[in-house]
Amino acid sequence: MIRSALAVALLLALAACSSPSTETAPPQAAAPAQSEETAPVNPLFAASTLPLQAPPFDKIKDTDYQPAIEEGMTRHLAEIEKIANNPDAPTFDNTFVAMEETGELLTRASRIFFALVQANTNDTLQAAQVELAPKLAAHSDAIYLNAKLFDRVKAIYDARETSGLDPVQLRLVEKTCTDFVRAGAQLNDADQSKLRALNKEESTLSTEFQNKLLAGTNAAAVEVDDVARLDGLGEGGIAAAADAAREKGLADGKYLLTLQNTTQQPVLGSLTDRELRLKVLEASETRTSRGDENDTRAIIQRLAQLRAERAQLLGYPNFAAYSLADQMAETPENAVKLMTDMVPAATARARSEAAKIQKMIDADKGGFKLTAADWDLYADQVRMAEYDLDEAQVKPYFELNRVLNDGVFFAANQLYGITFKERTDLPVYHPDVRVFDVFDADGSQLALFYADFFKRPSKGGGAWMDVFVEQDGLTGTKPVVYNVCNFTKPANGQPALLSFDDATTMFHEFGHALHGMFSNVKYPSIAGTSTSRDFVEFPSQFNENWALEPTVFANYAKHHETGEPMPQELVDKIVKARAFNQGYASTEYLAAALLDQAWHQLPADAPLQDVDQFELDALNRYKVNLAEVPPRYKTPYFAHIWGGGYSAGYYAYLWSEVLDHDAFQWFKENGGMSRENGQTFRDQVLSRGNSEELAAMYKAFRGKDPSVEPLLEFRGLK
Numbered sequence: 001m002i003r004s005a006l007a008v009a010l011l012l013a014l015a016a017c018s019s020p021s022t023e024t025a026p027p028q029a030a031a032p033a034q035s036e037e038t039a040p041v042n043p044l045f046a047a048s049t050l051p052l053q054a055p056p057f058d059k060i061k062d063t064d065y066q067p068a069i070e071e072g073m074t075r076h077l078a079e080i081e082k083i084a085n086n087p088d089a090p091t092f093d094n095t096f097v098a099m100e101e102t103g104e105l106l107t108r109a110s111r112i113f114f115a116l117v118q119a120n121t122n123d124t125l126q127a128a129q130v131e132l133a134p135k136l137a138a139h140s141d142a143i144y145l146n147a148k149l150f151d152r153v154k155a156i157y158d159a160r161e162t163s164g165l166d167p168v169q170l171r172l173v174e175k176t177c178t179d180f181v182r183a184g185a186q187l188n189d190a191d192q193s194k195l196r197a198l199n200k201e202e203s204t205l206s207t208e209f210q211n212k213l214l215a216g217t218n219a220a221a222v223e224v225d226d227v228a229r230l231d232g233l234g235e236g237g238i239a240a241a242a243d244a245a246r247e248k249g250l251a252d253g254k255y256l257l258t259l260q261n262t263t264q265q266p267v268l269g270s271l272t273d274r275e276l277r278l279k280v281l282e283a284s285e286t287r288t289s290r291g292d293e294n295d296t297r298a299i300i301q302r303l304a305q306l307r308a309e310r311a312q313l314l315g316y317p318n319f320a321a322y323s324l325a326d327q328m329a330e331t332p333e334n335a336v337k338l339m340t341d342m343v344p345a346a347t348a349r350a351r352s353e354a355a356k357i358q359k360m361i362d363a364d365k366g367g368f369k370l371t372a373a374d375w376d377l378y379a380d381q382v383r384m385a386e387y388d389l390d391e392a393q394v395k396p397y398f399e400l401n402r403v404l405n406d407g408v409f410f411a412a413n414q415l416y417g418i419t420f421k422e423r424t425d426l427p428v429y430h431p432d433v434r435v436f437d438v439f440d441a442d443g444s445q446l447a448l449f450y451a452d453f454f455k456r457p458s459k460g461g462g463a464w465m466d467v468f469v470e471q472d473g474l475t476g477t478k479p480v481v482y483n484v485c486n487f488t489k490p491a492n493g494q495p496a497l498l499s500f501d502d503a504t505t506m507f508h509e510f511g512h513a514l515h516g517m518f519s520n521v522k523y524p525s526i527a528g529t530s531t532s533r534d535f536v537e538f539p540s541q542f543n544e545n546w547a548l549e550p551t552v553f554a555n556y557a558k559h560h561e562t563g564e565p566m567p568q569e570l571v572d573k574i575v576k577a578r579a580f581n582q583g584y585a586s587t588e589y590l591a592a593a594l595l596d597q598a599w600h601q602l603p604a605d606a607p608l609q610d611v612d613q614f615e616l617d618a619l620n621r622y623k624v625n626l627a628e629v630p631p632r633y634k635t636p637y638f639a640h641i642w643g644g645g646y647s648a649g650y651y652a653y654l655w656s657e658v659l660d661h662d663a664f665q666w667f668k669e670n671g672g673m674s675r676e677n678g679q680t681f682r683d684q685v686l687s688r689g690n691s692e693e694l695a696a697m698y699k700a701f702r703g704k705d706p707s708v709e710p711l712l713e714f715r716g717l718k
């Protein structure tokens with residue numbers, strides 16, 4: 001996942017910052033935090049003097065963000081007014097380049113702020129977010145709905161074919177103009193007022209959703225009094241549960257099973273106590289639908305409705321149609337077809353997996369019917385029986401540092417020639433965060449990379465990538481990129497042993513990071529990962545392929561105690577077992593993605609929906625309502641679509657997956673992993689951001705349009 005798309009709509013309107021050398025001395029009296037003579041200087045007001053403008057986390061206080069962002073909005077608006085009111089005739093330079101250079105303070109402060117709100121939040125930051133969200137939405141509208149500014153944009157757009165623009169300039173003009181139109185620039189005054197109100201309301205509700213979800217997920221963690229009930233978790237798992245209980249301030253002897261963001265929970269693969277399993281699953285599925293203060297359903301009802309109203313104002317039949325119009329998929333029909341074509345094979349496979357698991361339960365004299373809470377535990381037994389593969393056997397070979405240095409970084413070195421060196425002199429926002437210098441093949445600095453791997457209560461669920469500083473070809477600014485994950489933190493002094501899924505997640509997020517770090521685009525608003533959602537998961541999912549590449553795998557999968565490589569027999573089993581459980585994985589994903597489409601295909605005149613009933617109907621309609629395979633996210637805790645930038649866009653993972661398997665096929669056809677192939681991919685895809693039409697960019701790299709066949713083969717769905 002990337003967070004860029006979800007930061008705030010306003011970032012679309014923003015360019016990244018200008019270089020530190022052009023930074024003027026900050027704090028005018030206007031800045032609230034600066035107005036008191038004795039007030040300490042707000043460090044966000046000046047560009048960081050740290051390497052690559054790394055955030056000075058040791059100097060920034062939680063109370064610094066709001067005044068910096070508010071002053072940032074004021075300055076940004078003044079800059080925009082100046083461009084809009086320029087007496088000179090509009091030109092590419094005095095309008096488009098000028099816009100790219102605006103909003104320096106706002107961009108800097110909000111990027112750091114939103115990074116922390118997601119990864120290390122607290123009451124002060126959350127309160128600031130609640131206040132800022134509607135103001136930021138209004139700010140974005142103030143730019144996109146500025147009629148004088150749009151007139152200039154439109155004039156340049158209309159003359160684009162004859163004014164001598166180069167292809168990248170043309171792309172910027174077309175994309176920016178589209179963004180203005182999609183934001184309502186062509187609406188009449190009355191409709192623009194309606195739009196402003198809807199945007200403001202949406203930003204407030206979306207923030208409320210995120211805060212309730214975090215609180216609900218923490219509150220739904222399951223307490224256990226008797227250690228015997230944790231049978232199956234192993235020493236490490238039990239110690240982690242004890243740590244989590246201590247962290248929450250529970251009495252000694254108590255244990256806490258914390259929840260991750262998905263419906264299915266990793267502990268369900270180990271716990272032998274069935275009652276406890278059922279309790280954990282129920283806690284997961286009802287975390288934000290218990291009728292308490294963390295219930296999100298009323299928010300969701302209104303969010304679905306107001307998005308439909310917004311789409312209607314902008315001339316679309318529903319929000320999905322609006323949302324997909326500027327994506328690779330172009331229409332909801334295209335996105336839904338890709339998914340529904342897969343439903344029969346995916347659900348058939350899930351049903352046959354369920355039958356096998358039920359057999360295992362019966363052979364065990366379990367005496368119960370399989371539920372989602374039992375799936376992983378018994379699926380593991382099927383895996384052992386069919387593939388003779390035991391997760392517990394595998395984990396000692398995936399120690400976090402080895403996976404990172406000898407796997408993720410190693411693969412990037414083999415493909416792209418880049419190298420990494422950890423540094424401990426830069427300030428971080430939490431002691432778990434690590435920082436790396438990234439050097440290009442010629443030894444020059446390419447980027448900074450921050451990694452924040454472990455789960456904690458102050459962090460939202462899932463894994464994501466974003467930037468503190470975006471690459472900017474106008475100023476020569478280099479990117480500062482970060483990855484955030486939610487791996488279980490080992491008990492003190494223990495090594496962090498990952499599952500193969502976790503290791504794959506690390507490759508995934510680093511694929512996004514490469515997209516950000518290799519960015520070599522002149523204009524920051526179309527740099528790095530600023531692509532459509534259904535393209536942005538392509539570099540990340542593509543990078544997952546290297547986790548099992550034999551030379552890479554042999555380099556990192558070594559026993560954490562002995563350093564012995566994983567026995568070939570076990571490696572073969574992992575490769576073979578890849579097709580395992582694909583019915584479940586495909587079905588839970590399709591259910592969530594189709595649910596997202598259903599919610600966002602509601603017309604504007606539809607009444608408020610009963611959330612539970614709507615979900616049930618949609619799952620039935622798309623034939624993905626399997627009791628044992630609940631959606632990966634149920635409606636009330638589907639953060640991608642209610643709190644983030646994937647509304648009507650959760651299908652994007654599958655769309656990107658078509659590209660990722662097809663691109664990997666290109667590598668296979670051209671000799672596999674090599675510097676030469678890596679360079680081609682970097683030059684033609686990873687460095688280009690959104691600087692040309694994405695389907696054309698892909699085709700130029702591949703030599704033809706992508707085919708869905710390699711994906712179906714990989715998932716065993718042919």
Ligand SMILES: [Zn+2]
Pocket residue numbers: 001002508509512537540
């Ligand atoms: Zn991703």
